[in-house]
Amino acid sequence: MSTKQLAGGDERIVRRYEYDDSWVLAADVGLASEDVDVDVVGTTAIVVAETGDEVSEAEFELPGSEASVATNNGVLTITVEK
Template sequence: MDTQQFAGGNERFVRRYEYDDSWVIAADTGLPEEDLNVDIVGTTAIVVAESGDRVTETELELPGEDASVEMNNGVLTITVQK
């Protein structure tokens, strides 16, 4: 397993794990599921977060197109099959 970790300006962490059959990108958003919307377009994940009257949009480049999205306790997980 290979791991990469990034921190944004607001110190929320994004981690990327590489396994034999997939990549997993995990981001600690700290937001409830209903405040987050994720669209996958090709190899780009578009993440729109709403917090009060503030809306933030972030794009993540994915290592492939076969992606699935899950949210659990404020953690966004995107799994991309190889």
């Protein structure tokens, strides 16, 4: 397993873990799963988060297109198969 930490221009931190059969991207969004919506278009993940009256959006480039998404305890996890 290898690990890489990425920070965008707005200082959002995403950790990428590489395994033999997949990559896992994890971001601590601090929100419940019903407040986070993720769409994967090609190799781009589009994350929309709602906090009260405020909506924010972020995009992440993925290392592939076969992705599954989960949110658990405020952590967004995107798993991409190799």
